[in-house]
Amino acid sequence: MKISLQRTIAALTGALDFVGIDEVHHGKRVALFAFSIANELAWEKSRCLDMLYAGMLHDCGVARTEEHRHLTDTLEWDGAQAHCERGETYLLACPPLQRFATTTRWHHTRWEDLAAEPLTAAERLEANLIFLADRLDVLLAHYITADGLKNEILWEYPAIIERLAGMSGCQFSPELIGALQRAAGREEFWLQCDPPYVDEVVDEHLMHETPVELSSQEALAIAGLFARTVDSKSVYTLEHSTRVAQLTRYLAQARGVTGVELDLLEIAALLHDIGKLRVPEEIIDKPGSISIQERAIVRRHSYDTGRILKKVFPNLPLAEWASMHHEDLIGTGYPSQLHAKDIPWQARLIAVADIFQAMSQDRPYRPRLDSGAVMAHLDELLAEGRLDAELVELLRRHVDNCYRLAVHGELPA
Template structure:
């Protein structure tokens, strides 16, 4: 741990966070949870067949994991895996570019992400470094291979269709894809192992192998918050109903942590937990998240699984044990009737209780497409009602309401 950053979270290295957050991006597929991983594996295998350096191979693998960082909509994901080329494909590329370009540890991925749905015939007209163009186009090529392969994963018939898929890619050499990359792909994909790597058990083995390679980059707290903010923006962009919710929860949770006299490092962790608390919502279909009416029983069950998904994503990151629990418990109630773990009051630590209060308060205060945010006095009355029902921590609500203007300001980020 760097001596310059005393509040760094021990073990929160960049690769571990990339891998965990690629799981979050893959959730958007709902039923197909490995698109980014398969793209990364195929891109890495294409380079490996040419004896490219381990460093370049790792970069292209990580680029594959995160290439769809601009996708949070399940509808957009459906287009990406069901159609070879579609009209609005550039939108998520631009979003991904904007998310990555100012985050120094991953900034080299920004341009390839921006260009990863641009045809080679158009790319060669661009004034970009050739290596960037080839990185972007290789991701595009194997991304389309995955789209062509997708119908055959479930029934195990992929090996029966590989020649047709190879033919589809070959036919687009020089137009969609760089001829040299098509040749690379055709050479690498001759072997059955190229395709067998895409099976779920093989994917896990491949990931475990890649995880052990390369230098560790332990992020300082500033980098960690910046990366958490990037992913909060992906979650919040999923629905106009949730825009800026995560940011508001993070700010309010930190504000409350400070008023509880928690140490600075604890407040930093609380802020990160707030930014990431809803990351599991990426698996909730758009139509459920965007439904202005009351959810039916099936929809409610789907929605209620999101905080368990958050736990599954964050728990494997070294140093995130507590953050994962706080974030996952944000719908747990002191009465033991929350979800999805139904933990009792004595198991709800202060940080988890803070996140719950911050989550509910922010949702009430925030403007939503179907209603403006409630005024301060109505938010206060609502929170007091929950206290009376034993559903939130009474002391934390009292602390929040003691300085209502400041709480409202924290909950509604300026924008």
Template sequence: MVNSNRVDLGEATLAISDAVDLVGITVLQHGKRVAFMALETARAFGIEESWQRELFRAALIHDCGVSSSETHKRLVNELDWAGSREHCERGYKLMYDFEPFANLAELILHHHTHWESPLRQEIKPGIFLLSNLIHLTDRVDALVAQHQDSDLLLARKSILTRIAALSGSFFDPALVKAFLETSASEAFWLTLESHHLERQINETVLHFADTRELTSPELMQLAKIFARIVDDKSRFTAEHSIGVSRLSRLLGQLSGLPAKDCELLEIAGLLHDIGKLRVPDEVLDKPGPLNEAEFAVIERHTFETWQILRRVRAFDQVAEWASFHHESITGNGYPFHRHDGEIPIQARIVAVADVFQAMAQDRPYRPTAGPDGVRAVLARMTAIGHLDSTLIARVEANFDACWEAATGKERVKTT
């Protein structure tokens, strides 16, 4: 059991970057490539190391305001567009309220502000310099994505010519000069390949290690950053995560679990579906049954949840409880096929809360099942060994409280 709230802020930014990566579906590691290129350019430019660390972290998560796969397509396929600032503003709001990351907020806010923009005069010069460097390397990576079927060593000339042409309009000429010098080597471009990049990023996170003991409210605030990223994907994911979170905590309390477990259960409920960021919008919002291929896409989400959350050591237990919510007592669940004794009660609680809230909630393709419908589904899933019968009995004994926790509304009783 993890009793410490010790979090390395570099690992936390890396986990957020992993989460945002999923939105790209097939274009992965965007934040990591931008962070590598920005840091290399900053070193060549002579930016002091303390600011290099902030630049690296902000670059890793600069697109934390992007939750829609459609928005991500525009980021990759278009060099600029009128609505590009919207995701910057969402990212700013995400980071500003979390004190350890508040200093990253302005860098994220301005990372699509052009050098020639009148807004530049309103931004502190140091902040604008770093933001514009993220903007530059972000657009370099958009061009890299457009050449993903080509050898980068062959494509780089075209990319560099395009970037040089934007010097003085999109980008600070001095930064463009530093970038062109930094990117002259083949090693720079080869590091962008996945297997080399992952090693480089991990080494940099270790170099900038910054471990802090967070308070319980700060740990919850960190969890809410992840939750809001996935919740922005659709209104229904937001309502679902919050309801599962509240009901998970309640069931933990009703089960007599320690206060720390109940706190972490609330976080597990918030984050159990973070892996759904990888699900295309059209599949997640489909107003009807999923076909076999679409369900295969959905089945990935719990494994992606596991991989993201285990990056943060304070979330070790949360990662397990959240990612096991589609496991089954019979061993027929997914993605790990865990059996009865291998599934802790906390994970069983999240599984029950997930089903309860999903059936109680109005969805795009159906209305709420209502109390009777929820009871029927819980009974059926218990009978086939998917849900824990002891927990279902506890739900039944406290049904009205569970309904209110899951929906945020009191149950309307009929006479």
């Protein structure tokens, strides 16, 4: 499976930025600051690019809006380490991105404390660079508006640099602070972070990178990383994406699907809810009915999923398979109100697996249902013409195993 690993990182970073709800591009701005400072230090090009990627991935352990707010409200927060450790765990489980695990793990640790950790000199400097770039972006936030970057930054930035320089030797490496002071004197250092330009500037750094041939297992590992981030938004959705993917693969195999198509289906199912990173957890965790405004926020997640996956897999059908999981066969679904003839069977299968797993899982507004009650609900939807009859019957024939997968994530021994 040939994809641009670099562009995949950039596209999925855009999904992580949804966690801020009202603030986007944080990951890419951190990446650009880190790249610029590394460049100022005359690091090798490959190392500078690794700092670009590390900056985009540094918050892969953040899924909850409340956590994001704490991280952006102050320069230091006592609870910051939790997302660093989650991010390290996610990256270690993803072979194509493992090399960024150490930087992610230590990117909120003070410079004076890094010396006591089992790290090389290069690892300490790289982790501290991401910390510096991350905190610099927090201070820049005051100058970011819906329309763009405030021009005031071009004459008021010395106060930001002076504040960070005051932390030299304790929070930040003196070497990195010196490079920041030199780089910050150039207008382009700040203007590259103007919201209309951020994506374009990142793309310019990536345009000469060679696509990487990934095995299906490596692509699945990347999808799994982001699925875990999505599912960690709420205790009620833990393992949801993973188990929908297991159900989808199991049922597709029962239908006779093999090879690359089977892997693509699993990837699409793993990422079907990636657009939900934009939905605040207070809506996901709400025990009662949601308002019309909250429903609108929830309903856009499948569209967001499609837009993200089109960037990651531009020449594959994964985006449509994943983004159609809330369509139904009679045209009353979303986001496109498609009818049966326009919905491929792969999307119909993910829809069935998604409903079955969600009904088999505890949610804030109800406990999980037993397999009989779940099938009764599917039969109601089937009677209304919303679901694919063949796929519902396929699930019915394997309902015991499917329920085991939905609830426990494993088949009987």
